[in-house]
Amino acid sequence: MQTNNILENLIESLKCLPGVGPKSALRLAYYLLQRDRQGAKILANSIEESLKKLGHCQLCNNFTEEDICSICNSQKRLSDTLCVVEMPTDLLMLEQTHSYEGMYFVLMGRLSPLDGIGPKEIHINKLLERIKKSEINEVILATNFTTEGNTTAQYIAELLKETNIKVTRIARGLPMGGEIEYIDSGTLAQSLVERKKLT
Ligand SMILES: [Zn+2]
Incomplete structure (x- = not known):
């Protein structure tokens, strides 16, 4: 106004x-x-x-001054793995771990029908195009563990069900240095469900 x-x-x-x-x-x-x-x-x-x-990278949808951002342009990264995140800050956090070398797609949001945010608002078509463009073998769903984040992950997983692409979800579990005594029961229950084989 x-x-x-x-x-x-x-x-x-x-x-x-x-x-x-x-x-x-x-x-x-x-x-x-x-x-x-x-x-x-x-x-x-x-x-x-x-x-x-600043505009959006044609491939990953993150903010960039170029048509294609430096991550998407990098020859050093694995071009067959695509990690889907909600926001650019999530991408930055994952980059800071130095443990992921694949590509990204930034949704710029999460599905939230009550707020009028549907597949179009989180650029699902652009994501599907991105997946088609290069030979993606694995899509890692790294949306938040909130109701909306989970719904978004499930929605994308459903869309990719009929393809040969491996669809994974980042694991929930105990934080580093976390003591079981102080962990909330939801996180603890999930860490049991997602337990890993050691030997
Ligand atoms: Zn990019």
Whole structure:
């Protein structure tokens, strides 16, 4: 909603941020204007530049300045394994583990019919095209272990059922250094279900 009042416009625009209501928007606006005008300038410029220059990678759907991002372009990565994640931050976390060398697909969300987020909103067609484009042998579903994340994983698994592609889901279990005494019963139950053979 645009008004004729510059300050009101700023407050109104800040409300587009997640979790920012009228009061926080007001506080943020005053902060930027009063305490950190230089920071505000940098913020405004980076938002403008990002909007102008960043788009989605044609292959993995992650944000990039190029048509195809550096991960998709890399010759060193395994081109037959595709890991599906909800958000770019999930991809970053997985990259930081240095234990995955395959490709990615970023859904930019999760299925959530109540919020009007269906297959189209999470780019399922682009995912299926991506799978068709190169010879993918395994799709790893690394969506969150929330109701929506699980539904999304199940939905994709169902779509790939008739193909020869191996579809796997990342495992749930105890955290590193986790003591059984302090683990919630849901996680503990799942770690029993997904137990692995040692010898
Ligand atoms: Zn990419």
